[in-house]
Amino acid sequence: MSGLADLKLGFIPLTDCAPLVVAKSLGFFAEEGLDVSLSREASWATIRDKVAVGALDGAHMLAPMALAAAAGASGGLTLDVGPSLIAPMALNRNGSAITVSKALAQAMRAADPEAIGEQPASAAALAKVIAQRSGQGAAPLTFAVVFPYSMHNYELRYWLAQAGIDPDKDVRLVVTPPPRMVEQMRAGEIDGFCVGAPWNAVAEREGLGEIVIAASAFWPGGPDKVFGVTQAWAHHYPDELRAALRALIRAAAWADDAAHREDLIALLARPEHVGVAPEALARALSDEIVFHRGGAGVPRREHALWFLSQMVRWGQVSAEVDLEAAADAVYRPDMFRAAALSAGPMLDPNQVFADAPGELAPLYAGPAFDSQRAGPYAAAFSIGRARV
Amino acid sequence: MRVLVIDPDPARAALVAEGLAGVHPLEVRRSARFDEREAAEFAPDVVVIAAESPDRDTLESLREASQANPRPVVMFVDRSEPGLAEQAVRAGVAAYVVDGLAPARVRPILDVAMSRFALTQQLRGDLAKVKADLEARKTVERAKGLLMKERGLDEDGAYRLLRKLAMDRGKPIGAVAADLLAFAGVLKGDAS
Numbered sequence: 001m002s003g004l005a006d007l008k009l010g011f012i013p014l015t016d017c018a019p020l021v022v023a024k025s026l027g028f029f030a031e032e033g034l035d036v037s038l039s040r041e042a043s044w045a046t047i048r049d050k051v052a053v054g055a056l057d058g059a060h061m062l063a064p065m066a067l068a069a070a071a072g073a074s075g076g077l078t079l080d081v082g083p084s085l086i087a088p089m090a091l092n093r094n095g096s097a098i099t100v101s102k103a104l105a106q107a108m109r110a111a112d113p114e115a116i117g118e119q120p121a122s123a124a125a126l127a128k129v130i131a132q133r134s135g136q137g138a139a140p141l142t143f144a145v146v147f148p149y150s151m152h153n154y155e156l157r158y159w160l161a162q163a164g165i166d167p168d169k170d171v172r173l174v175v176t177p178p179p180r181m182v183e184q185m186r187a188g189e190i191d192g193f194c195v196g197a198p199w200n201a202v203a204e205r206e207g208l209g210e211i212v213i214a215a216s217a218f219w220p221g222g223p224d225k226v227f228g229v230t231q232a233w234a235h236h237y238p239d240e241l242r243a244a245l246r247a248l249i250r251a252a253a254w255a256d257d258a259a260h261r262e263d264l265i266a267l268l269a270r271p272e273h274v275g276v277a278p279e280a281l282a283r284a285l286s287d288e289i290v291f292h293r294g295g296a297g298v299p300r301r302e303h304a305l306w307f308l309s310q311m312v313r314w315g316q317v318s319a320e321v322d323l324e325a326a327a328d329a330v331y332r333p334d335m336f337r338a339a340a341l342s343a344g345p346m347l348d349p350n351q352v353f354a355d356a357p358g359e360l361a362p363l364y365a366g367p368a369f370d371s372q373r374a375g376p377y378a379a380a381f382s383i384g385r386a387r388v
Numbered sequence: 389m390r391v392l393v394i395d396p397d398p399a400r401a402a403l404v405a406e407g408l409a410g411v412h413p414l415e416v417r418r419s420a421r422f423d424e425r426e427a428a429e430f431a432p433d434v435v436v437i438a439a440e441s442p443d444r445d446t447l448e449s450l451r452e453a454s455q456a457n458p459r460p461v462v463m464f465v466d467r468s469e470p471g472l473a474e475q476a477v478r479a480g481v482a483a484y485v486v487d488g489l490a491p492a493r494v495r496p497i498l499d500v501a502m503s504r505f506a507l508t509q510q511l512r513g514d515l516a517k518v519k520a521d522l523e524a525r526k527t528v529e530r531a532k533g534l535l536m537k538e539r540g541l542d543e544d545g546a547y548r549l550l551r552k553l554a555m556d557r558g559k560p561i562g563a564v565a566a567d568l569l570a571f572a573g574v575l576k577g578d579a580s
Contacts, residue, residue, distance in 0.1 A: 041440070042440050042441060042442040042444075043440075043441065043442050043443070043444040043445045044445050045444045045445050045448050045482070046439050046440060046444055046482075049439070049477045049482070050439075050477060052477075053474040053477045053478060054474075055477060055478055146445070147445055147449070148448075148449050174424075174446065174449070175445050175446045175448070175449035176445075176446060177442035177443075177445050177446075179442070180442060
């Protein structure tokens with residue numbers, strides 16, 4: 001009817017869906033000749049499956065989710081031999097955080113007042129609380145993450161293990177979708193969680209929890225979500241994909257611009273997008289999440305390899321898997337680059353991908369990550385279950 | 389066979405139970421949300437869950453925690469049946485089966501769930517469309533009234549003007565009418 005290519009893109013209510021919401025609401029997709037409808041989805045598994053079967057053309061995705069199938073993890077129950085996913089663009093860096101309940105924060109402070117004051121906060125105080133509780137025969141503490149294959153799962157596990165807490169033995173880990181974290185903490189079902197913005201700030205604003213460590217303190221500029229499509233879709237619709245990427249890159253740049261912050265917050269606060277109080281959105285947007293600066297949109301091979309190393313570390317993927325091949329099959333910086341370069345005067349290529357985006361910043365503690373040796377890195381931790 | 393249907397919509401779950409009436413023995417239980425303890429107590433052979441349920445992620449993660457959970461769940465849809473998973477996802481249903489149950493026994497459940505889910509989705513879609521059409525018609529009537537009053541047109545003239553505006557702008561007539569009413573409100577100063 002309109003002559004535009006129709007695309008249906010999925011997202012989960014999180015601050016880092018911003019590039020999709022902005023590209024749609026500000027008409028960037030339309031200017032590229034795309035008639036995009038956004039579909040707010042309730043679970044990551046639904047996003048993955050709908051993209052895989054073509055009910056969605058592309059989506060806001062957990063980066064490790066896109067990688068899981070390629071690495072032979074059961075990243076898709078039904079679809080492990082089905083269409084493979086690719087990530088031609090990263091949607092953001094930083095944005096997640098670990099939050100503990102008020103009661104747990106108090107117990108941590110009482111157990112080790114110094115450790116909880118450290119910057120960045122280690123889990124040493126938590127380790128003491130866990131030891132005390134186990135001495136008293138109390139039930140293990142419960143922590144929630146958003147999906148088994150997520151930055152949030154690996155971030156929380158890493159942080160716990162670094163203080164000597166075995167995430168599979170000393171605590172109970174459960175999976176809860178982002179919008180449900182806060183209600184579960186209120187109900188006392190979980191003692192802590194790792195989730196993306198704005199849900200940590202929402203818990204804090206409601207007086208339920210305290211943020212103990214933000215992603216940028218865990219790993220400055222660490223990766224988070226990607227834009228994912230199937231390999232087959234990218235193959236059949238290369239022009240649409242490039243157009244969508246251009247619109248998303250422009251949207252990411254727009255979202256990063258401090259001059260647009262209030263407009264962005266108002267846009268995301270709408271019920272059909274994230275649907276939370278503007279103040280809760282403001283927090284991570286002011287000094288945490290990066291959408292575009294410093295080549296944030298480039299899906300970096302090193303990031304993929306770090307995620308894969310954590311899958312090996314936690315026994316989700318066999319150590320035999322060729323991690324580099326999996327990373328290269330899914331992460332497609334070449335597509336990002338081609339789209340950015342084709343954008344013409346609307347985007348300054350130098351600014352867009354600041355190509356060669358420097359060295360990775362180190363994670364807050366633990367062995368140094370060497371992307372050339374992701375396998376040995378995965379096995380270098382004292383707590384882990386690398387299957388050899 | 390014990391079937392757990394996770395769906396906040398009782399009508400839809402009831403349709404699944406009804407559709408399985410011929411299966412013996414059969415026990416169908418519905419829960420609005422997936423609760424691990426409740427599920428462990430009921431010990432279902434199959435879990436049928438609405439694809440739009442946020443609890444899907446929780447359910448799926450139980451496979452991961454197989455050490456903690458002695459009864460891992462997996463999606464039953466067999467690789468040997470190409471297209472079945474696609475159909476299920478499109479119909480809005482995801483099915484999980486407790487390890488050890490033969491896929492063949494679960495197939496009829498998924499078939500029923502798929503057709504029932506698709507039916508309710510269609511009904512719901514039709515209802516939403518009817519509501520939207522009605523709303524658009526009301527808006528057009530109000531816009532016509534406004535034009536008749538402000539421009540001294542008769543009803544037919546007002547409608548023709550709206551239709552022309554819609555065609556010039558390439559927008560549905562309901563949208564043009566809504567814009568007109570919104571701007572009229574602004575001019576009268578009643579916009580916030």
